Amino acid sequence: MEDKRLIGDLLSAHGLKKTPIRMEMLGLFMDHDFALSASDIVAKMTSKRDRVTVYRALSSFEESGILHRASEDGQGVKYALCGKNCPGEAHTHQHAHFICEECNQTYCLDDVKIPEVKLSDEFLVNRVNYTLSGICKDCKSLDPVA
Amino acid sequence: MEDKRLIGDLLSAHGLKKTPIRMEMLGLFMDHDFALSASDIVAKMTSKRDRVTVYRALSSFEESGILHRASEDGQGVKYALCGKNCPGEAHTHQHAHFICEECNQTYCLDDVKIPEVKLSDEFLVNRVNYTLSGICKDCKSLDPVA
DNA sequence: TTAAGTGCAAAATCTTTGCAAATGT
């Protein structure tokens, strides 16, 4: 992974320490184009780590704006890297997500803008979440049946 | 609640038994215009009931198409009644949901159609979930600050 | 009668909190 410097910079830029665990965690997010849950991460980490540490790192990353909650499918919240579109604090993550029903992976569709709707003034809208689900490219090719 | 017959019919129509618990559960869903989690239901049930029974009834209702998963905010999946728009098995719940960040209640915006987007053909879309969040009418009136 | 639903006990997850020790800057 040549992104090591990038990851380090990302951490420092947010006032976080470059510890092995956090470096590895962010590496995982960079290596996957879909969202990861705490459990996903623990499972993928080479060096065995404590779940608690992962939870706290995720919270920390979310607070710092490095990650955002991409989806909460079935059990467990999933996180994804904030792209360039993420406007600092105001986390109106204006892109859609796709969850594969087969492999349960969550993809960030960074290029798909969330269409707007107008709501009755009974509601004050702060955030929008647009999540599609179905079959992803990988599972489609494996599955002869549609 | 005069909907008793309605609820009973709903259960029979799906080949389910009209037990007191299930009747009461569906009554709760009819009495609220927002989604309920298993915990919400247990808390609201007059007669004290087992969580397990509630979980199993919810699964049963979801399978039958009486309820659908409306949102999964933070912890716990929430369910809502399927409206007339719900096309039987193919649960493309084409209406938006609103989650209040203050009281955590989930509203089904049955009248808000989900806008379509086109995805690359890498993805086969089966379902769409469009969830807005912010402050609901009740919390807005209580909160002088916006 | 008999399949569906219930209740209790128990376990598997997921997540949070507190505190002492270790680590990065």
Place this chain on the structure above:
DNA sequence: ACATTTGCAAAGATTTTGCACTTAA
């Protein structure tokens, strides 16, 4: 040095499973 991060232990919450008992149809 000092605030951050970690690890362990422990607890709370959510959800699932197994089995015997009850109940609606």
